[in-house]
Structures are given as structure tokens and as C-alpha cells.
Amino acid sequence: MTVPGLAAPPPDDEGAAPITVAGRLSTYLKAGGIVTPLITVTFAFIVGGLVVLVTGGNPFETYRAIFDGTGLNWPFPWISSEDREIAAINLQQTLIVTTPLILTGLAVAFAFRCGLFNIGGQGQYLVGSYLAVWVGSSFDGMPAALHVLLCIVAGCVAGAVWGGIAGLLKATTGANEVISTIMLNWIAVWTGFFLFGLGGPLQSDTDRSVPVSNDVFDGAKLPVIWGDAQLQGLHVGLFIALAALLVFWVLLNRTRTGYEVRAVGFNPEAARASGISVGRNYVLVMSVCGLFAGLAGSLDLLGWQFRVATNDIQISEIGFLGIAVALLGRNTAVGTLFAALLFGALVTGTSVRNLDPTVFEPALASNLTLIIQGLVVLLVSADIIVVYLWRLRSRRRRPPAGAERVEVTA
Amino acid sequence: MPGDAPALELRGITKRFGPLVANDAVDFELRRGEIHALLGENGAGKSTLMNVLYGLHQPDEGEIRLGGEVVRIDSARRAIGLGIGMVHQHFMLVPVMTVAENLVLGTEPHRGPLLDFKTAAARARELAERFGLAINPEAKVEDLGVGAQQRVEILRALFRGAKVLVLDEPTAVLTAQESQDLFRVLRTLAAEGTSVVFISHKLQEVLDVSDRVTVLRRGKKVDTVATADSTERSLARLMVGRDVLLRVEKPEHAPGETVLEVRDLHVADDRGLPAVRGLSLDVRAGEIVGLAGVDANGQSELVEAITCLRQCESGTVRVDGRDVTGHGALAAIEAGVGHIAEDRHRRGLVLQFDLAENLSLLEYRHPAMSRWGLLSPRLMAARARKLLRDYDVRGGESDTPASSLSGGNQQKVVIARELSANPKVLVAAQPTRGLDVGAIEFVHRRLVEERDAGRAILLVSLELDEIRSLSDRALVIYEGEIAAELSPSASEEEFGVFMTGGGRGQVAA
Numbered sequence: 001m002t003v004p005g006l007a008a009p010p011p012d013d014e015g016a017a018p019i020t021v022a023g024r025l026s027t028y029l030k031a032g033g034i035v036t037p038l039i040t041v042t043f044a045f046i047v048g049g050l051v052v053l054v055t056g057g058n059p060f061e062t063y064r065a066i067f068d069g070t071g072l073n074w075p076f077p078w079i080s081s082e083d084r085e086i087a088a089i090n091l092q093q094t095l096i097v098t099t100p101l102i103l104t105g106l107a108v109a110f111a112f113r114c115g116l117f118n119i120g121g122q123g124q125y126l127v128g129s130y131l132a133v134w135v136g137s138s139f140d141g142m143p144a145a146l147h148v149l150l151c152i153v154a155g156c157v158a159g160a161v162w163g164g165i166a167g168l169l170k171a172t173t174g175a176n177e178v179i180s181t182i183m184l185n186w187i188a189v190w191t192g193f194f195l196f197g198l199g200g201p202l203q204s205d206t207d208r209s210v211p212v213s214n215d216v217f218d219g220a221k222l223p224v225i226w227g228d229a230q231l232q233g234l235h236v237g238l239f240i241a242l243a244a245l246l247v248f249w250v251l252l253n254r255t256r257t258g259y260e261v262r263a264v265g266f267n268p269e270a271a272r273a274s275g276i277s278v279g280r281n282y283v284l285v286m287s288v289c290g291l292f293a294g295l296a297g298s299l300d301l302l303g304w305q306f307r308v309a310t311n312d313i314q315i316s317e318i319g320f321l322g323i324a325v326a327l328l329g330r331n332t333a334v335g336t337l338f339a340a341l342l343f344g345a346l347v348t349g350t351s352v353r354n355l356d357p358t359v360f361e362p363a364l365a366s367n368l369t370l371i372i373q374g375l376v377v378l379l380v381s382a383d384i385i386v387v388y389l390w391r392l393r394s395r396r397r398r399p400p401a402g403a404e405r406v407e408v409t410a
Numbered sequence: 411m412p413g414d415a416p417a418l419e420l421r422g423i424t425k426r427f428g429p430l431v432a433n434d435a436v437d438f439e440l441r442r443g444e445i446h447a448l449l450g451e452n453g454a455g456k457s458t459l460m461n462v463l464y465g466l467h468q469p470d471e472g473e474i475r476l477g478g479e480v481v482r483i484d485s486a487r488r489a490i491g492l493g494i495g496m497v498h499q500h501f502m503l504v505p506v507m508t509v510a511e512n513l514v515l516g517t518e519p520h521r522g523p524l525l526d527f528k529t530a531a532a533r534a535r536e537l538a539e540r541f542g543l544a545i546n547p548e549a550k551v552e553d554l555g556v557g558a559q560q561r562v563e564i565l566r567a568l569f570r571g572a573k574v575l576v577l578d579e580p581t582a583v584l585t586a587q588e589s590q591d592l593f594r595v596l597r598t599l600a601a602e603g604t605s606v607v608f609i610s611h612k613l614q615e616v617l618d619v620s621d622r623v624t625v626l627r628r629g630k631k632v633d634t635v636a637t638a639d640s641t642e643r644s645l646a647r648l649m650v651g652r653d654v655l656l657r658v659e660k661p662e663h664a665p666g667e668t669v670l671e672v673r674d675l676h677v678a679d680d681r682g683l684p685a686v687r688g689l690s691l692d693v694r695a696g697e698i699v700g701l702a703g704v705d706a707n708g709q710s711e712l713v714e715a716i717t718c719l720r721q722c723e724s725g726t727v728r729v730d731g732r733d734v735t736g737h738g739a740l741a742a743i744e745a746g747v748g749h750i751a752e753d754r755h756r757r758g759l760v761l762q763f764d765l766a767e768n769l770s771l772l773e774y775r776h777p778a779m780s781r782w783g784l785l786s787p788r789l790m791a792a793r794a795r796k797l798l799r800d801y802d803v804r805g806g807e808s809d810t811p812a813s814s815l816s817g818g819n820q821q822k823v824v825i826a827r828e829l830s831a832n833p834k835v836l837v838a839a840q841p842t843r844g845l846d847v848g849a850i851e852f853v854h855r856r857l858v859e860e861r862d863a864g865r866a867i868l869l870v871s872l873e874l875d876e877i878r879s880l881s882d883r884a885l886v887i888y889e890g891e892i893a894a895e896l897s898p899s900a901s902e903e904e905f906g907v908f909m910t911g912g913g914r915g916q917v918a919a
Binding site (some may be wrong): 064250252254255256257259263266267269270271272274275276277 | 459493717719738739740742743744750751757758759760761762763767769771772774780783784785787
């Protein structure tokens with residue numbers, strides 16, 4: 001039954017439709033459009049500001065300092081020549097982080113559109129970087145373009161296999177993809193420790209005392225397109241990520257495959273009755289998700305990391321941030337782009353290097369990023385509440401209007 | 411009983427849902443001890459009006475008077491307190507509890523801190539006897555049939571002191587015989603002074619049971635008429651706003667080759683219990699074979715087996731000579747099985763898809779619809795526009811989400827999609843379920859047209875009238891077996907006997 005007062009059911013409605021994640025998302029989009037994500041972010045920033053205030057900082061100065069630290073002030077005319085150079089470097093850093101976030105965001109978004117929740121972006125990202133570093137540090141003397149391509153393909157395939165395992169388990173045994181992808185994350189982490197740890201099969205040949213891989217050869221590194229290659233300038237991977245956004249959009253909205261994926265995401269039963277193989281789509285979608293995340297791993301590796309250290313495996317959270325990116329971006333191409341940019345900027349702006357400790361302690365500020373990230377996920381997961389509040393507001397204002405037919409079950 | 415203050419009066423009730431006006435200044439008057447039918451198509455606002463009365467919705471305008479006094483009903487609890495009882499379409503009973511326990515739920519009688527079921531059971535028995543409701547208060551609800559569960563719901567309303575009893579489409583789940591039993595109970599209640607509101611969109615039963623009829627159309631009250639002065643035709647006209655063809659005109663048929671051949675089929679249900687047990691049937695080109703039966707006698711499983719949505723234990727399904735048994739839904743579709751699913755929201759449509767996308771669910775595979783795997787939205791929309799025109803779908807364009815159409819128009823979309831794939835056999839499972847008179851007329855006419863064009867049609871329906879008026883041959887299914895083959899002109903009673911498991915041994919399949 002419907003909850004009285006929460007959402008008035010349309011009159012004489014015969015039976016509620018099956019409600020899937022994708023279904024809820026679509027309802028949400030229609031009800032809120034771009035407004036609700038903005039409310040979500042604003043609210044998260046306000047709460048973050050309160051935290052700053054309580055811990056003795058000035059929220060406005062802090063946010064201003066974080067903003068400057070992201071390099072997003074670079075296009076604005078008020079900064080002078082020296083600041084401008086720093087801003088350029090900061091912006092390069094922001095975009096370097098944005099690049100994998102776009103891809104791990106897509107890895108979650110694509111699954112969502114098929115009614116799946118891919119928590120495994122992190123693992124898929126990691127195995128992508130493992131394969132990329134292995135291929136990149138082998139085959140010395142291969143032509144540069146070919147070597148880069150080979151590394152990227154290897155990373156993509158690794159991610160696709162990692163994701164595909166979860167899809168296959170779901171399709172054949174009905175294993176919940178949330179559980180299996182979490183488990184696969186851990187398998188990926190510990191596989192990394194085994195491979196690159198002291199005495200591991202892929203540990204560095206030159207320095208046997210550090211748990212790290214070999215460096216990739218120069219020929220396998222991605223070209224830097226903005227800034228100084230020695231100072232971690234922006235690599236070409238950003239354009240690959242942007243191309244992936246386009247591929248995502250076309251694949252989902254214009255191809256037979258995407259049509260099947262969306263049908264399965266909205267209503268697997270109806271899709272099945274139309275002769276669509278639901279299981280095949282689960283495998284396919286999870287593989288493509290893994291491919292996106294694996295691509296992210298290989299781009300990071302070939303773009304600026306150049307090696308895998310077990311320490312980094314432990315603290316990396318690009319894959320998990322991708323969940324927040326997809327949720328905030330409403331699993332659309334454009335939304336994912338902006339959400340990735342937001343989180344990329346937050347990560348850079350609150351980093352120890354960029355934030356002046358006299359304004360706000362960077363150690364606290366990076367927690368601020370986590371708080372904002374957590375709030376975004378929480379608020380987006382509680383989408384129904386946002387929609388409800390939104391409708392309540394519009395109903396108060398002008399009684400006979402507002403989006404209806406929001407399905408809520410209890 | 412003129413002269414008395416009416417038991418209940420609704421005056422100028424207006425209820426809006428966003429831009430939709432579900433009730434527009436509706437007046438409704440219920441006399442003491444009368445059975446008053448509330449008649450209207452789906453979406454006419456019947457349920458909304460009664461939900462306002464029961465405190466589930468607050469009206470935007472208008473007032474409610476009980477026994478002449480204005481009351482405000484802001485919750486179901488308040489409605490119950492005021493003596494208003496409601497029997498919903500979907501029963502709200504706890505299956506594992508006894509009848510008596512269900513009756514007192516929420517108002518548990520107690521002696522000190524201890525529950526006192528004895529008193530409750532005694533009172534229940536007394537009420538049941540007074541109103542001729544055959545119910546054992548100690549029986550568990552899960553062991554009761556649908557009709558008996560409905561009587562428990564009625565009894566519960568009376569137990570809570572209902573003077574006004576609202577029944578929302580009570581016969582939708584009942585057999586003809588159970589409906590008659592229900593009508594008898596309602597008449598007893600009315601004679602004892604209880605006022606009954608009977609919501610329905612079925613004309614015949616409204617004529618059977620009610621004293622007066624109020625007709626709603628698109629949220630507005632059309633008229634209140636005395637049942638004695640009404641006919642099926644006059645009510646249908648009030649309801650739809652135009653003359654409606656109530657009986658299908660059906661020319662003689664000349665069936666051709668056997669298209670669908672089901673042999674000795676065994677199918678298990680979701681719990682793994684046998685649902686279809688050694689069933690065989692044939693459907694030939696150019697005939698409608700009706701499958702009559704009470705709900706849950708294996709119809710759903712049979713349909714799912716034929717459309718290959720469910721695995722069979724044994725037996726074969728052949729379409730046009732091709733064995734499709736267990737080959738998957740795509741194989742069935744490619745062999746030429748069209749399927750009007752019994753639950754269009756669950757299986758027939760992707761509600762969030764727009765109409766062009768829904769209409770392409772079978773056709774998108776066709777090479778002409780895509781190039782190098784890329785679909786052409788332009789082609790899909792153009793095709794959709796043509797189908798929407800051909801099948802007279804109203805209330806939406808090719809880019810309208812399916813969820814915003816009315817039930818009748820949604821069903822037209824399903825039918826348009828299935829027929830446009832030009833299937834050899836069409837399996838129509840309860841194709842008019844939940845539809846209003848106008849939409850039912852459309853579906854029936856369309857099915858007969860398809861038959862005349864040489865399609866084989868298997869019509870599965872719980873509506874005996876539908877089976878009898880549309881079929882060329884009628885089969886009765888009972889507990890997963892064909893209990894009889896009858897002429898569609900056989901009487902309701904004859905059908906009823908086989909539908910309820912009687913007359914076994916005279917089986918002809």
C-alpha cells in the first residue's frame with residue numbers, strides 16, 4: 001500500500017509497478033531535474049561550513065582558500081602573474097584527479113542504469129593499474145604509441161574481467177553484485193600486496209627493499225599536454241575520459257545494447273518477456289563498468305603514477321569516490337562530468353600542499369572533503385526525502401501544481 | 411426511506427492531485443439502509459471519493475455530513491470511530507491469525523493486562539449469525555477461500571460498529587456463485603439498517619444488487635438514478651458518455667490449420683508445486699479459444715510456459731509445428747507467439763520508457779530499425795506515431811512516458827506492439843483486466859478482427875462473460891487440468907460447475 005500523505009497515489013491505479021533502482025532514479029530526475037543535485041551540494045557545503053565554524057575556522061575564508069587551491073580561479077582575471085602560474089599548476093592537478101573520477105563514476109553509473117550497484121570500481125581500477133604497470137614495464141623498445149595502446153588495452157581488459165566476474169555470478173547464481181564486488185575489491189587489494197610486496201613476483205628489480213613495482217618505460221607514458229612533464233603536468237588522459245563520456249552516452253541512448261540495458265534496468269521482467277536476455281546484459285554491463293574503471297587505473301598509472309606501490313593501493317579511493325560522482329551526477333554523462341570535476345577539485349583544494357594552514361588545518365580540510373562526500377551520498381540515497389520536501393514546498397506555494405505520480409512504497 | 415436525514419452526505423467534494431482533478435465538486439447521498447452503487451470507468455474518481463470518505467485523502471473543497479452533522483475525517487481511525495467501514499480490494503488480514511484475532515486487531519479486548527479472545531469470538535459469532543455470514547471465528551485466515559476472507563473483512567467492519575460500509579470492487583476476486591452469496595449478505599445488512607456503498611464498473615452486478623446508482627465520469631458526478639429505472643444500456647451511456655456496444659458482433663468463423671499445440675504439459679509454480687498437470691490444447695488459425703477458470707488454477711503458469719517465460723517439467727509446446735518448449739522467450743517470439751501479459755505494469759510495459767521505446771520492444775531487433783547497432787530514434791518515433799494513430803491510443807505522443815497513460819491506453823500500446831510483430835498465435839491473458847467499458851469494447855473488437863484475419867488466439871480470462879461472448883470454443887481449467895470443453899453458448903451454471911471442480915469424470919479435452 002502507499003503511505004497516506006507521503007505520496008498521494010493516482011486514483012484507481014491498478015497495482016504499483018515494480019520499483020527498481022533505475023526506476024527510482026528516473027522518477028527522481030523527472031521530479032527534481034538539476035535542482036535537487038544543486039540543493040544536495042549546497043546543503044552539504046553548508047553543513048561542512050558549520051563543521052569548520054565549530055572547529056574554530058572561518059567558513060568563508062576556508063572555502064575561498066579551498067577554491068583557490070583547486071586552481072579553478074585560473075580563468076578569472078583578478079589573479080596576478082605569479083599566482084596565475086600556481087593556479088595553472090593547481091588546475092592541472094584538479095584535472096588529473098578529475099580524469100579517473102569521470103571513469104570510475106561511469107563505472108558506477110552504467111551499472112545503475114541496468115539496475116545494478118557496482119561497488120567494485122576500486123578493485124576494477126586497481127587490477128587495471130596492475131596490468132598496465134606490468135605491460136608498461138615490460139617490452140622495452142616497443143614503439144611509444146603502440147606501447148601506450150597495449151598498456152591501456154591490458155588495463156581495460158583486466159578491469160572488464162574483474163567486473164564481468166560479478167556480472168557472471170549475478171547472472172548464473174543470482175549472487176548479489178554488491179557483495180561480490182566488495183569481495184572482489186579485497187581480492188584486488190591483496191593480489192596487489194602479493195604482486196608488488198617484498199619478494200613478490202612483480203616487485204621492483206632495482207630496489208628489492210621497497211614494496212613497489214618497476215617503473216613503466218618512458219615510451220609507455222602518456223604525453224603531457226599542459227604544464228611541465230617533470231612537475232606532473234596534465235596528461236592526455238583527460239581527453240580519453242571525455243571520449244569515454246561520449247561513448248557512454250551513445251552506447252546507452254543510441255544503441256540496441258543500451259536500449260536493452262535500460263529496459264533491464266527499469267523492468268527486468270518486461271525486458272525478459274520481450275525476449276531480452278537479462279543475464280547476458282548483467283554480464284555485459286558489469287564488464288563495461290569494469291572496463292571504464294580499468295581504463296581509469298591505466299590512465300592514472302601511465303599519466304602520472306608510473307609505478308604501483310603497496311602503500312598507494314591501501315590509501316587509494318578513486319573507485320569509491322566514483323560512487324559519489326555517479327550518485328551526484330544522476331548517472332548521466334553530463335552529470336558525471338560535473339560531479340567528477342567537483343570532487344576532483346575538492347580533493348585537490350583540500351590537499352596539504354594547497355591549503356594554507358593559517359586559514360584552516362589541511363588535515364581537517366581533507367576530512368571536510370570526506371564529510372561533504374558522505375553527505376552527498378547520504379542525501380542522494382535519501383532521494384525520496386528530497387523529492388518529498390521539494391514537492392511539499394511547491395504544493396504549499398501553488399496548490400494544484402507540481403510533479404505527481406511519484407511512486408513510494410512502504 | 412425518504413424523510414429521514416441521509417446516513418451520509420458528501421457535498422461538493424473536490425480533490426486534486428497536482429494538475430489532475432480526481433473529484434470535481436462531487437455530491438453523493440447515502441440513505442439509511444440502502445445499497446448505493448458507485449459506478450464509473452477506471453480513473454473516474456470512485457476510489458478517490460471513497461478514500462476521502464475514509465480519511466485517506468483530505469478533500470481540497472467540500473464537506474462530509476454524517477447523519478446531518480458536518481464531520482472532519484482526517485484518518486482511517488477517525489472514520490472507523492464514526493462508524494464507517496471499508497472493505498478494500500486487497501484484503502488487509504493477517505493470514506496466520508484466526509478470524510477472531512483478525513477482528514480485534516488494533517482494538518484488542520482485554521481483562522486486565524491479558525487478552526480476552528473468548529468475548530471477542532462470542533461477539534463475532536453473534537454478528538456473523540445475525541447477518542448470515544457463514545464464518546467460523548476460530549478458523550485461520552490462510553485456510554479460508556477468497557470469498558470467506560472477504561466476509562471476514564465485512565465482519566471486521568461490522569465488529570467495529572460500521573453503520574456505513576464501503577466495498578471497493580468486491581466482486582473482482584469472486585466467482586459468480588460467490589458474488590451471489592455476497593449480494594445476499596449485503597441485502598441482509600441493508601435490511602438491518604446498514605448503508606452500503608458498492609463500487610463497481612460492472613453493469614450487470616450493479617443492476618443486480620443496488621437500490622440507487624451514482625455515476626461518475628472523469629471526476630464529475632453525472633447523475634444519480636434509481637436502479638429500477640435503469641438498464642445496462644442506459645448505465646453504460648451515463649458511464650462512457652456515448653452509446654457502447656455491449657455485445658461483440660462476431661461473424662461465423664472458419665478455422666484453419668492448428669497453430670498452437672500444447673501436449674501433456676506439466677508446469678510447476680514458484681513454490682515448486684505442480685500448477686499445470688498434463689494439460690493439452692490446440693488453437694487453430696482463425697479461432698479464439700477461451701480458457702475459463704477461477705483464478706490461480708494454473709492459468710498464469712500455462713501462459714508463462716507457452717511464452718517460454720517459465721520452464722516446463724515435461725510436455726511440449728509447438729508453434730506452427732516448431733517445438734519451442736523451454737527454448738526461452740526469444741525463441742517463442744521468433745516462432746510467432748504474441749503475448750498480452752496479464753499484468754501490463756509488471757511484464758507488458760517498461761513504464762519509464764516512452765511510448766516509442768515501449769512500442770519497439772520487439773521490433774528493435776529488426777535489421778531495418780538499426781544500423782551497425784545504432785538505433786534510429788527518428789525511425790522509432792515515426793513508427794510509434796503510426797501505431798498510436800492506428801490503435802487510437804490517446805493521452806500521449808511517441809515521447810510520453812508509458813506511466814502517464816490510462817490503463818486502457820496502456821493496454822492499447824501493448825496490443826499495438828504485439829500485433830505489429832505479426833504473431834501467428836496471440837496469447838491474451840486477461841486482456842481487459844482493470845479496463846473500463848470503452849477500452850474493453852476496443853480490445854474485444856480488435857481480438858475478433860484479428861481472428862477474422864486468420865490469427866490464432868488463446869484467450870485466458872477470469873471474466874466468464876468475456877469467454878462466452880468472444881470464444882469460438884471454450885475450455886475450462888481446474889487445478890491445472892482441462893476440466894471440460896464447452897460450447898460458448900453453455901449457461902453460466904454449466905461453466906460454474908466445471909470451474910469449481912464439479913462434474914469431473916465427464917472430461918472432454
